[in-house]
Amino acid sequence: MLEFILERGNYWAIIGLMMIGLYISFAATNLIKRLVGLGTFQTSIILFYISLSRIDGGTAPILFGKDYGKSKSHDKTDDYGAEGSDYASADAGHGGYDGGHGYGSEGLENVYSNPLPHVLMLTAIVVGVATLAVGLAIIVRIREAYGTVETDEIRAMDLEVAISEAAAQAEESGAGTA
């Protein structure tokens, strides 16, 4: 049992980060802190993908050494290697850590990490940056309009406006029927 928990240390760390981020983005009253929580949450997802792609002893997915020669002789080796590491990371995903030594490296001398999740995460980072930028811009506008970035104060102000609006409306409709 202990072994089961310990050998998945990276996933525990990711789950911990994810929950901390999610909690901050729900519980903080300060809007900036909420965005910080959101950032933590997104970062934990990036870590999740990266640790999926890792293989024990795997190197950067650039063909070198004997593999490089091979890829020159067979046109298809490149594709083959990428597909192989796909399956290896699939194994890593549901438990086994020895995926890299199995059929994942079939046909190649060296073991390569799966590059695809890294590429995906580059996109996700860009998306995250864009979201953060828009979020901060909106917070700047909120600060200008309300003079505060605390959600409870904003809610109180909005409530006041809503109550006075409702009162004005009741008056107006009363005048209309009279």
Added chain:
Amino acid sequence: MIELISSMVPADMAAHAPALLVVAPMLLAPVAAFMPNGRLAWILSIIATGFSLLMAITLLAQVRSVDGGAVLSYAMGGWTPDAGIEFRIDSLNSMVLLLVSTIGFLAAIFSWPSVQAEIREAKRAMFFAAYLVCFTGLCGVASTGDAFNLFVFLEISSIATYVLVALGARRDRRALPAAGNYLLLGTIGASFFVVGVGFLYAATGTLNMAELAIRLQPLQGNKAVLAGYAFIFVGLGIKAAMFPLHQWLPNAYAYGPSFVTMFLAATATKVAIYALVRFLFTVFGLEFSFEGSTLIWILMPTSIAAMIACSFQAVFQTDVRRTLAYSSVAQVGYMLLGVSIGTAAGVSAGMFHLVNHALIKGALFMALAGVVLSYQGTSLNDFKGLGRSAPWTMTAFAIGAVSLIGIPLTAGFQSKYALVSALFEHGWWWAVAVVMFSSLLAVVYMGRILEAVFFRAPVNPNKRRKEAPLLILVPLWILAVANIWVGVQGGFVAGLADDAAASLFIGGGS
């Protein structure tokens, strides 16, 4: 007519239609951003969305050219689907694309007077650029066949949406917290979706949805797949405003610029529902052990709760926009109830209602934009006596309202009828009672507005109200007539929905 229009498109353009549909508005968005004034950007956005509409019609014709619906696979950049990103168009995609691009085109035409009144001159070009980006994202979600690509398009459209909603701040500062809240929840939803996709990738080693469906078959009961399923379900549920996850929607719709509200109400949640249906039925498939119980124990109760709770909330709103926003959540309940039946008839009814609701809410919010234009407020008081001062706008509004209620000869009736018969077929007769009760609540909340519009004297007769300008009236009446046309002769849309559901259950099912 579809064949006629599609036959005019050059052959090599038609071959690349899936890509052009998405790429055209994407490329024109930065061009629009650099336009010296808003009017040019507006014309550009009409061109872009019109072109997308043309491509969507072409795609529909291509899909329908084969009996039972062809599946078009477009390899982006010439990379075959196992390595690259595939755009995959079947009957369901082509239906959603047609819906999004039609609404997008009509919205673009109608936007100008509304934008002129609500957005500052300096920001108009950027506003249309953001609109085109949002449109690109929605079209992309509806056409991609790659799970991660779907996330990227979802975020493209969402980020643009946050900006668009926040621009309502000029009229009401409450748009800003609404946009902030939407950003927070929307991002969490999208992130959940990504985590789910990560689990599926870990379990299968592929991101292509068709390939995922095949590789997931032997992995029944795998814990990673189950976790992925849960994450994707909740993530897309937030985007689709599934009942307990809808908190972002009412404020975002109530305080955003009226043009944005109209466009979002008719497309954004619809596209998220499409993505949810795609994952539920194509990727996981009904054989997936976990899914049957999710449909019955989660999706069905929450959609029924939405239909009742949000209809009640709609009854007690004093602001017409908020009434319609809550009604939108309730209507999402109808669509998901159809989906949760899990039969071809049920999904078809859900999709049919999806299209009809886009037509209904499009018409209602467009009429609302006309009201905002001539008279700032949207409270129930402001609507009093409008039937006399703006008869054309308000007649179209009334058509939308009766269609929302589901009176015979309107679109709403047709899809509710389809939903009810699917429910009966499945033996859920008590759910039929809930549908009826919820429709009754719709009579109450829409009736309140109609009564104020047609039977009350204006509160303040000194304030001059006038008809909405022609640019609003024409698209508004196109949507209103579409409501009646679908209601009288629902064959075309119902056929599209049937084909879409059939493609999920037969062609794309495995």
